[in-house]
Amino acid sequence: MLRIHFTADDLGRVRLAAGADPLWETRLSARLVNDPVGSRAELGRWRAAVVRDLPRQALPYLHLTPPRGYCPDFLVPEAGSDDLASGVDAVLGTPTGRMAAELARLDVGRPMSGWVHHLAGGKRPALNGLRATITAYHRHAVAPVWERVRSAVETDRAARAHTLVTAGAQDALAALHPAATWSGRTLRVDDGRPDRDIHLAGRGLRLVPSYFCGQVPVTFADPALEPTLVLPVAHAPYGDDRDGRATGSLSLLLGRTRAAALRALVTPVTTGALARRTATSPASASQHAAVLRQAGLVVSRRDGRYVVHTLTSLGARLLAATDRGEVVTRRQPVPKPVPKPVPEPAADESVAASCAEGVPG
Template identity: 40%
Template sequence: MRARTSMEAASKPLLHLAPPRGYSPDFLTPAEGTTDSLEAAEAIESTSRVRLRSDMAALGQQQKLPWWAVDLAAGRPAALRGLGTALRRYHRRALHPYWTQITAAVSAELGLRAQSFLVGGTEMLLSTLHPTVHWRAPVLQIAYPRDQDLYLEGRGLRLVPAYFCRGAPIALRDTSLSPVLVYPATRGIASLQPLSPVTGPDALGRLLGRTRAATLFTIARSENATGSEIARQLSISPASASEHATVLRDAGLIQSTRVRNTIHHALTPLGANLLEGRAATTMAAPLPAQTTGCR
């Protein structure tokens, strides 16, 4: 709601292209896949006229399109530049304040997928992807809004964790495109909060203390460490490990993700940068653990 009410006029056409329910044009999900907003906007701006015409026609079957949609469907350069401008402005206004947290959630999810693959191969990776996904080799079944079959025919399947994907995973409408499965990456514990001078320094100030620093270092070494792993490695209580993880998460240094009944912790880019800056001194080795309460 906050993003909608503060949206600039130049970005409002995006509301027609990405409605809250139903079909959104496939070209808004570039096959390249990137978390860089500039690269994503450039990829969308370079969409072929054939793709634009097909996707906009499909969108037109679902809703009445505004006048500018005709120029976009025709691939006119001015319309594509306008779309790119709308995407960049929307990102700057609505997403940039939360981008560190969003990318951290996606990175944590990718780390869990990699961990699942290393432990149990393709079967574990796919069977733990989402509650609505069921892997029954050689078929991946998904609770989908409409009946649809996608045959890979030797092609790979790109898995794309998306922060704002809600409900069940979704696939591209056009089965001739490179197969993509977009699924929710929203199992993070914290809600989106913009970084600000009021909350940022205060949260970072709570990091003082050797045990908390050791907790951050343990999470960095373990990749998706659980609370029990942190408590065991630092010889502290599970409650103390949970408190330290909460402070680190509030400061934006880690991302916490719930998988069934277990919470996994992973570094955010901010946490990684902090550790790299300290690597030569205090973070060169695990710090002595404290057995008392949090500091």
């Protein structure tokens, strides 16, 4: 059980990450690749595609991200990252002492590989190898589905942002996740791990919605790092055809342009930006926003000379339900159940076990 203790100041410092974090997504997806049993069922086909032709250069990264137990905190910058390159630069800038201490906690049941030993010593070739293996893994496993990742995270983030702004931090924390409960000024997360406490003490809490997060929220192992809680987002199974059905279903419900407008609002935009995203005139975009607003799917506010439109929680839930195939119209057949992924063969139980020693090249 994770317990996060808030002060009155911390409630005013609950904030959301700006968008999908490439380093969190990379690290969490690697843990799923390493875990054929515990992976989220809807990601089974994604995992099978990743494992099938995993490049050798990506294997050392999987050695650093075991499916369970300790995973080094330094693999994700504590302040977050907006793009892979700057995030990897921050990872490589980790002080040698901290890197060595965290790597010493990894795989304590067996000696460190030669490459990990050199990495703990801050050797430049090993650091270059770390950059190469993170980049190779991300390019193979995460980059091909990045638009799907970004869209799912933005939809989730829009709903949470609306709750945070309109209902306040306490209501947003109370509705955070089924495994989380809010009582008094303590957020309890039943994550199946030993009891531990994080006292925010005025530092606030950063919430990071994540596509590849497992079944329950996760955080850094070191409570001294910037308080961060990574939250699983809902999404349709990878590789099925729901994206096309979702677009068609939403179009039948709202009309093609209005459905496009609703999807364009997963991040707040001005009327002009909405017009550009939907290839319509500003007058038409304003009219579509007005109809969506009257339906309770959008809120609009004036910011100086501009009007900014944002999804409501109802609008975000409609998008999420559509993406999961739960919005069905009379003109559209009910989607057939998606078969469960075929279990991976026993030989694949630990991809990381095949990691060869030596600096990845």
